[in-house]
Amino acid sequence: MKKNILKLFKKMLRIRMIEERISSNYKLQMMRCPVHLSIGQESIAVAICENLKDQDLLVTAHRSHAHYLGKGGNLKKMIAELHGKENGVAGGLGGSMHLLDLKKNIMAAVPIVGSTIAIGVGLAWANKLQGKKDITVIFFGDGATEEGIFLESLDFASLHNLRILFVCEDNKFSVNTPINQRQNPKRNLCKLSEGIGIKSYKLKDHDLMKVFLKSKKIINYIKNVSRPSLLDIDTYRYLEHCGPNSDDYLNYRNPKEVKKWKKNCQIEKYQNLLFKQKSTKLNDIKKSINKEIDNAFKYAYAGKKPKKIILENLIIKK
């Protein structure tokens, strides 16, 4: 078990360090695209993706970095994408809001809220129609559950017994608008989706191992029984909605709430559990992650500018 925890911790730490590097390097003005960082929310992506096979499919939205990395998306190509370079995952054409890595079945991330929920259901239906048992994981935020497309998609997934794990990362905010201005406090997402016939589970804490164990069970159920499920997890983003900085100065979030969630930092929690203070082992882990990140940025810097002629070939004219 401890070995397993260490493995998951390392993945989580890696995502945190990558996101922090993006945040600190943003001021160099070379990553010229909007970024929605996952800092604070990494545990969910890591824990769930750990239970997926390569052939399982994943779609996500604008806050996609952790999902992409958790599912094994190529780091170098992601950083290159953020730099608008030809060697990026989308050839530099998409930027941070359009990550995908087809080799790892990370099928799409798009920045129109709720859009990929339906698209993910379509992917899962295609698998079902072809007798494939791979599951599709669909990540989205609390805001996305307010779109009509969310219910429409759930309905269809339930009707056709599709192998889908719907994951709601409930960070309480849509941009800077708190959930209490958008939803009645009595609204219960799990009951809503249960009402459609979808088994649904709430986790009030994004604890790494709790999410890991819970999603493991659910994913087994989805695979074996061929039914969709929904997992709704409370979590928190540390930085501004979009961009590299903290925006606590705006005071749209209760400082007590911010503090509470920062105290519940999964990196710190598992670091304290796994390592003694001043552990050389931890330092070695960080060193090797830093090296990997250095290399990814070097790869991005060395990348060429996309060629305009490529664009010409991408436009469907006939």
Place this chain on the structure above:
Amino acid sequence: MKKIISYGRSIYEALDYCLNKEKKIILMGLGVNDPKGVFNTTTNLFKKYKNKVFDMPVAENGFTGIGLGLAIMKYKVVITHQRVEFSLLSFEQIVNQIAKWFFMSSGKVNVPIVIRLIIGKGWGQGPQHSQSLESIFAHIPGLKVVAPSNAFDAKGMMISAIQDPNPVIFFEHRWLHEIKGVIPKKIFKSNLNKANIIKKGNDITIVSYSYSVIEMIKANKFLEKLKIKAELIDLRSLKPIDIKTILKSVKKTKKILVVDNGMTTCGISAEIISLIVENLGKKIVCKRIGVKNSPIPSSRFVAEGFYPEHDIIFKEVLKILKIKNKLKLKKLFTDVPDKQFRGPF
């Protein structure tokens, strides 16, 4: 008495004025109560006008229909979208319902709704956050479509739009919000159907709207250096198009360049040139440029040149006038509105 304020502040003042004046009015949209206040156009209005200003769930289709319900009950409704793309989720309500309500009630029910659509551009926002979709709205009977380019028009037209008994689609370009202009201190209104001749000239007519007007004016500075006298027209209203003003101008100049703020295919520029040809035959040299007919890439390296920037306008005018010139226009980064801009929005 005059004052200098930004385009964004103009919008704020117009909203503030109407919220204060009208008893039955609702301002709604994602982020209107956010401390950043939709690019500072709604900041703290919800504190000033309780029960008139509402942040919204992420449910564009639903709340647009809800807005229509309010309008039927004689509320004035202002809906905001921080990107035009988000309004596409509510296209059913806009096109099938809002645009047709007056018609289908045989003129008994007006629906005074203003939908503010903000156009994004630059900083790698890519294919789903930097489109200019004006023409698809202008295509729909029952909608007025306006796109002011400066602080003066923004304020006057916003007040007129809100006071208009019928639906108005109000385009604001994100890169205009910080640009300052001179406006009267007193409250004023502006026409929703009149183009504005910014500058008189005899050599060629250039027509544009929204942010592209800024680029047109920049290009004209270089044309003036070559002693070319262009007549510059700011369209302001995309539906209806003030074709009278344009025809009068081209009858004089015999040449027109239409600088479309969106794509040219089936675009506003296509409509203008059709109207000219229909009215005047082939006597006028017509040319249009606009956003490339392609999804817009995120990478600044390839997004450059996608929009009709001043260097492109300049070159195009010289081509039409058959003037050879080696004047090279300097351009800094083309993915930011000004030097201070540090991203992301």
